[in-house]
Amino acid sequence: MxxxxxxxxxxxxxxxxxxxxxxxxxxxxxxxxxxRLPKLGYTIVIDAGHGGFDAGVAGVATKVKEADLNLKVAKKLEKCLTEYGFDVIMTRTSGNGLYGLHTKNRKKRDMEARARIIHDAKPDAVVSIHMNYFVQSKQRGAQVFYKKNNERGKELAKNIQEVLGLNLEHCNRLFLSGDYYIVNCSDYPSVIVECGFLSNAYDEQLLISDEYQQKLAYYITLGIMKFFDIDPYQIISL
Ligand SMILES: [Zn+2]
The missing domain is CATH 1.20.5 (Single alpha-helices involved in coiled-coils or other helix-helix interfaces)
Known part of the structure; x- marks a missing residue:
């Protein structure tokens, strides 16, 4: 037993x-x-330009709305930065603008709401995503703008422009200072990335493709990492 x-x-x-x-x-x-990769301790505000009543510019061939493309690239950038360990705050995550219910001064209230998000976030960098448009349809390629006399913003623009220029075809433009509200509204290093020209049918074809949006997100991420002196390969091997 x-x-x-x-x-x-x-x-x-x-x-x-x-x-x-x-x-x-x-x-x-x-x-x-x-x-997940360890947190880097940097906060990035990603701003998808336009939204709601303000669709931005439209594609010359497909009439695609800039606001929609901006959001697609912004969301891919959010995913990519998060995967590399950045903290990300988005100014918008839907097709809506940030102006609320009142019908007056919508653009002004929308931009002020974005500025408030930036000020509350106290970010290490701000990246606003847009698509370009120019009367001369031959213009192509991504171009990065920063706030005049803001040295860190200039440095951020330089790094992103360099990585985009090295890795994307038809992208040999110079980074420039620009008089835009979203970069002027704070002293945090801030850039506008104009991802390409919707006035050029070839650029438009690229910009509407998921694959190219993914490339943009990846190379903007690498540019941001370069700005912070972070080696992406070192992070991956951790
Ligand atoms: Zn725009």
Whole structure:
């Protein structure tokens, strides 16, 4: 009798041990699959330009709305930056503008709401996403703008423009200072990335593609990392 009980006890212990080991292996595998890179401690505000009643410019061939493309690129950029360990705050995550219900001065209230988000976030950098448009349809390529006399903003613009220029075709433009509300509204390093020209049918074709939007997000991320002196390969190997 004693032997039988002891044997049953041994079998039960073995079964529990096997269950525990199996569970541990599954847990470790799941944890590995969802491994996130460590937080870098930098906060980036991403601003998808326009939205709501303000659609921005329209594509010359497909009439695609700039506001929609801005949001698509902004969301991809959010995902990419987050994966690399940045904290991200978005000014908008839907097609709506930020002007609320009142119908008067919508543009002004929309821009002021974006400025409030930036001031509240106290970010390390601000990146506003737009699409360009010019009467001469041959103009192509992404171009980065910063606030005049803001040295850190200029440095951020330089780094993003360099990475975009090195990695994207038809992108040999210079980064420039620009008189825009979103870069002027604070002293945080702020840039506008005009991702390409919707007045050029070839650029438009690229800008509406998921793959090119992904490339833009990735290279803007690398430019931001370069600005902060972060080596992306070092992070990946952590
Ligand atoms: Zn715009």
């Amino acid at each position: 004693f032997t039988v009980i002891k044997k049953n006890h041994l079998i039960a212990t073995l079964i529990i041990a096997i269950i525990l080991i199996t569970f541990s292996v599954i847990t470790i595998n799941t944890a590995m699959a969802h491994k």
